[in-house]
Amino acid sequence: MIYFENPKDKxxxxxxxNHSLSTNFHWEILADKDSVTQGNSVITNGAKxxxxxxxxxxxxxxxxxxxxxxxxTKEIYKSL
Amino acid sequence: xxxxxxxxxxxxxxxxLVLFVPGFFLIxxxxxxxxxxxxxxxxxxxxxxxxxxDFLVIILGKSPLGITRNSIVGGIVLFSVICLTVYFIFNxxxxxxxxxxxxxISSSRIKKHSTILVITLLLLTIFIKTIYFKDAxxxxxxxxxxxxxxxKVIAVTGELPKYEKVEIQEDFTLEEPSPIADFIIGEHLPFxxxxxxxxxxxxxxxxxxxxxxxxxxxxxAIFVLTQALFKNSKHQNAxxxxxxxxxxxxxxxxxxxxxxxxxxxxxxxxxxLLIPLIILLxxxxxxxxxxxxxxxxxxxxxxxxxxxxxxxxxxxxxxFFTIIAYAIINPKTLLQDAKGWMKLIISPWVLGVLTAxxxxxxxxxxxxxxxxxxxxxxxxxxxxxxRTGLTFDQFKSTAGEARFAFALLGIVILxxxxxxxxxxxxxxxxxxxxxxxxxxxxxxxxxxxxxxRVASYIVFPITIIAAYALIKILTALKSxxxxxxxxxxxxxxFFIFLSFIATSGLYDNAxxxxxxxxxxxxxxxxxxSEYITKRSDAKDMILKDHNYLAxxxxxxxxxxxGYSYPLSRGYFKRYEDETKPREQCTNFMxxxxxxxxxKQCYDGTGTDFIMINPKIDSSQFSRLKEFWQVYSAxxxxxxxxxx
Numbered sequence: 001m002i003y004f005e006n007p008k009d010k011x012x013x014x015x016x017x018n019h020s021l022s023t024n025f026h027w028e029i030l031a032d033k034d035s036v037t038q039g040n041s042v043i044t045n046g047a048k049x050x051x052x053x054x055x056x057x058x059x060x061x062x063x064x065x066x067x068x069x070x071x072x073t074k075e076i077y078k079s080l
Numbered sequence: 081x082x083x084x085x086x087x088x089x090x091x092x093x094x095x096x097l098v099l100f101v102p103g104f105f106l107i108x109x110x111x112x113x114x115x116x117x118x119x120x121x122x123x124x125x126x127x128x129x130x131x132x133x134d135f136l137v138i139i140l141g142k143s144p145l146g147i148t149r150n151s152i153v154g155g156i157v158l159f160s161v162i163c164l165t166v167y168f169i170f171n172x173x174x175x176x177x178x179x180x181x182x183x184x185i186s187s188s189r190i191k192k193h194s195t196i197l198v199i200t201l202l203l204l205t206i207f208i209k210t211i212y213f214k215d216a217x218x219x220x221x222x223x224x225x226x227x228x229x230x231x232k233v234i235a236v237t238g239e240l241p242k243y244e245k246v247e248i249q250e251d252f253t254l255e256e257p258s259p260i261a262d263f264i265i266g267e268h269l270p271f272x273x274x275x276x277x278x279x280x281x282x283x284x285x286x287x288x289x290x291x292x293x294x295x296x297x298x299x300x301a302i303f304v305l306t307q308a309l310f311k312n313s314k315h316q317n318a319x320x321x322x323x324x325x326x327x328x329x330x331x332x333x334x335x336x337x338x339x340x341x342x343x344x345x346x347x348x349x350x351x352x353l354l355i356p357l358i359i360l361l362x363x364x365x366x367x368x369x370x371x372x373x374x375x376x377x378x379x380x381x382x383x384x385x386x387x388x389x390x391x392x393x394x395x396x397x398x399x400f401f402t403i404i405a406y407a408i409i410n411p412k413t414l415l416q417d418a419k420g421w422m423k424l425i426i427s428p429w430v431l432g433v434l435t436a437x438x439x440x441x442x443x444x445x446x447x448x449x450x451x452x453x454x455x456x457x458x459x460x461x462x463x464x465x466x467r468t469g470l471t472f473d474q475f476k477s478t479a480g481e482a483r484f485a486f487a488l489l490g491i492v493i494l495x496x497x498x499x500x501x502x503x504x505x506x507x508x509x510x511x512x513x514x515x516x517x518x519x520x521x522x523x524x525x526x527x528x529x530x531x532x533r534v535a536s537y538i539v540f541p542i543t544i545i546a547a548y549a550l551i552k553i554l555t556a557l558k559s560x561x562x563x564x565x566x567x568x569x570x571x572x573x574f575f576i577f578l579s580f581i582a583t584s585g586l587y588d589n590a591x592x593x594x595x596x597x598x599x600x601x602x603x604x605x606x607x608x609s610e611y612i613t614k615r616s617d618a619k620d621m622i623l624k625d626h627n628y629l630a631x632x633x634x635x636x637x638x639x640x641x642g643y644s645y646p647l648s649r650g651y652f653k654r655y656e657d658e659t660k661p662r663e664q665c666t667n668f669m670x671x672x673x674x675x676x677x678x679k680q681c682y683d684g685t686g687t688d689f690i691m692i693n694p695k696i697d698s699s700q701f702s703r704l705k706e707f708w709q710v711y712s713a714x715x716x717x718x719x720x721x722x723x
Binding site for chain 1: 607608689705708709710711713720
């Protein structure tokens with residue numbers, strides 16, 4: 001599962017919690033449809049990792065965080 | 081590992097302390113232990129403990145002591161010490177007085193092979209039900225979630241709960257809390273006592289384990305009741321064993337059996353234990369003319385009244401029809417017998433219990449359902465299609481076809497039975513007739529309750545009468561010294577009956593087994609609940625969906641902000657029920673969030689978090705700028721309404 005650390009404000013820090021057998025997670029951040037940044041994380045089963053993301057200078061855009069692991073994709077988003 | 085073993089040991093010791101000790105000492109202190117067999121004592125101790133814990137915790141809740149581990153344990157210990165002291169005093173007194181020959185005590189002497197058969201059946205029963213429970217032990221069921229919320233309220237606050245809900249008004253705002261009549265305190269107090277003493281979390285297996293234990297006890301209760309009902313029959317043990325066969329391993333899972341336990345139908349579950357015990361006590365009291373046992377029956381009846389309104393209502397009808405059956409069967413001795421009943425009633429024990437019960441109800445704690453609104457909803461012409469009575473086929477299916485077939489024969493044989501005992505016969509007939517009419521023709525009795533719930537109570541009397549018929553047929557075919565059938569045909573008949581019954585019962589078990597556990601999905605809901613509880617406060621309002629989320633009724637055990645928090649989109653058919661119009665906000669806010677009414681609902685209720693199944697309900701939110709998806713798992717997603 002993935003979630004924003006603070007769901008109510010404009011901060012974009014998010015956490016990946018792994019409850020599956022896959023350990024490799026690829027994440028990508030989009031501003032509207034443009035890719036802003038991406039990365040990879042190795043998270044063992046039962047563990048979680050918080051990835052800090054700065055929202056400075058981002059306005060009037062839909063920020064989407066897409067996580068891919070072993071063919072499964074999840075996304076969360078905020079409209080700043 | 082050690083922590084787990086320790087916590088489990090504490091839990092099981094707590095179960096013994098709460099669910100066995102007080103009842104055992106009550107029987108000891110009132111010196112009634114000699115009136116019952118060991119098995120009856122065992123089951124009665126259990127049932128009595130449930131009632132005693134209810135009354136004890138209510139007293140603690142009304143006192144300055146509050147409901148804490150020390151006060152509950154202290155209360156149980158004090159009560160047990162008092163009973164033990166009384167027992168020793170009277171024991172000493174009796175030893176110093178010239179001994180009066182004790183009356184012949186009924187004790188079931190089961191032969192060795194019968195004992196082995198009974199034990200085998202019990203083990204098979206536990207085995208089959210455990211197979212079902214292995215996939216149903218994880219706390220997910222809706223009813224259990226609702227009940228455990230109140231249990232947690234008691235455990236956390238140390239006070240008796242105020243059963244209240246909040247609903248959405250016509251102007252789309254939330255109304256002030258209003259009372260709920262459907263929750264009865266006895267459904268929560270024993271669980272709260274166990275949770276408080278053992279520190280076990282209510283969001284765990286312990287509630288289901290406790291309900292499973294209560295359910296097993298109810299099977300034993302039916303067994304001991306059958307022995308008592310057929311005490312005068314030379315086939316007493318065979319009938320009781322056959323009853324155990326028909327109610328234990330067969331039809332073991334479908335309602336009202338194991339499914340009621342895993343489904344968290346707490347009141348019904350406890351009612352299914354207490355009703356046979358109360359009948360057993362009334363039977364014994366009337367046959368043996370003992371006012372003390374009658375007082376005990378009344379005490380357990382009060383316990384039932386504090387536990388489950390429907391079971392109390394059903395028992396009242398059973399009692400009423402038993403009196404009618406008795407009057408029809410024994411018209412000549414009715415007046416004389418009535419005088420004998422009055423003698424029993426007007427006795428210190430009975431009047432003492434009645435007085436204590438009335439004082440408790442009117443001055444200490446009145447069960448929530450004893451108000452005109454609740455009574456109006458249960459009494460009257462059936463208001464919905466689901467309350468107009470079952471069809472014959474539905475009734476047959478509820479009873480189990482094979483059991484139903486033998487029970488039909490059994491009722492006929494019962495009417496003409498002469499040596500069973502007048503009270504035994506009256507109770508059996510009254511029990512079955514009351515429930516048959518309540519299930520098939522509730523309008524005759526002005527009963528306005530879901531008929532399938534009422535019909536679930538028919539299982540136990542049908543089982544007993546079916547067992548009676550089965551044994552009567554087999555023993556009639558092979559009377560003493562005469563074989564009406566060739567022994568080989570007799571054996572074949574026996575196996576045909578056995579196959580018919582076993583196939584029917586085991587097939588029912590197979591149908592009722594779950595394909596897969598919903599534990600994984602429920603676990604996702606609980607993780608999401610922890611997330612949202614940490615990141616929201618009382619100013620936020622959450623709306624969740626009941627249709628497509630697993631374990632959603634347990635979300636409120638995480639937030640603990642009220643029974644009606646979070647708001648819930650219920651089953652869709654309820655929004656279309658013309659007999660019971662309800663608010664539409666919870667439906668609009670999820671189904672059509674852009675509609676004008678939905679926006680009014682969002683503004684009026686202050687809803688800003690939505691919990692839904694993303695596979696079903698995310699598309700209507702993902703297009704909207706004001707909704708952020710802040711949490712994403714396989715089977716649950718959370719949206720936040722940013723503006």
